[in-house]
Amino acid sequence: MEENQLFPVFFKLHRLHVLVVGGGNIGLEKANAMLENCPQATITVVSLDFLPALEELTHQYPNITLIQKSFSCGDLLGKDLVVAATNDKAFNYHVWEKAKGSRVLINVADTPELCDFYLGSIVQKGNLKIAISTNGKSPTIAKRLKQVLQEAIPDTLDEVLNKLSQIREKLTGDFASKVRKLNSITEVLVKPESENA
Structure with a gap:
């Protein structure tokens, strides 16, 4: 395939x-x-x-x-x-x-x-940009996915990105340490709601 x-x-x-x-x-x-x-x-x-x-x-x-x-x-x-x-x-x-x-x-x-x-079709919310590709198979599907994602991603995400950028600049330690800290901070974005309650 x-x-x-x-x-x-x-x-x-x-x-x-x-x-x-x-x-x-x-x-x-x-x-x-x-x-x-x-x-x-x-x-x-x-x-x-x-x-x-x-x-x-x-x-x-x-x-x-x-x-x-x-x-x-x-x-x-x-x-x-x-x-x-x-x-x-x-x-x-x-x-x-x-x-x-x-x-x-x-x-x-x-x-x-x-x-x-x-x-490709592009979804943009401030500094977040997502490109969608169907490998040339169906630009129409890419266009529809763009519409879905454009509506699903909150406009406030750009604020989150800007704040995370500021946090990233202030972090100290080596690269691995910074990645661990950022992963810990952003974990809330991917946890199911029941775990965040």
């Missing part, structure tokens, strides 16, 4: 340069997803045409650049990640080939077998 063998990572997009190839609905969706998570993300979108909504993003986010031209290998120079975001599978494959030749990580929209990484 196949298992999800993805290794979850969180990119610091404000330190990377992302290329999005495609100025239509898919390109808009991918750019929006990145900017919602990191408003300081540096994104270059290359396309012959752009949706007005994508052009409007350039007014809100100074680090997004639209270049009206056809994609070429030179567009990959200096880029850390690529998203092939057109509805033309053959063209997306061409972008994938060039990205692989340049050793740049790529996500090809709606083509899991060509993706080095996925843009």
Whole structure:
């Protein structure tokens, strides 16, 4: 039976340069997803045409650049990640080939077998961020799980995170000792209610 063998990572997009190839609905969706998570993300979108909504993003986010031209290998120079975001599978494959030749990580929209990484559904409550992956099997399920978790996790959790961060900074001792103390403090979060009473 196949298992999800993805290794979850969180990119610091404000330190990377992302290329999005495609100025239509898919390109808009991918750019929006990145900017919602990191408003300081540096994104270059290359396309012959752009949706007005994508052009409007350039007014809100100074680090997004639209270049009206056809994609070429030179567009990959200096880029850390690529998203092939057109509805033309053959063209997306061409972008994938060039990205692989340049050793740049790529996500090809709606083509899991060509993706080095996925843009998963994200649940965020302040500093807590949870990424959900179905290994490309069902983005719809990921979206539904996002809704469930968004409602289930209390907004006050960010306060807890901030207080635990302050406690962590004040702890003394070696690493193992600090981990034991933090585990003891946070144990209340996972104990059944009957044990906490």
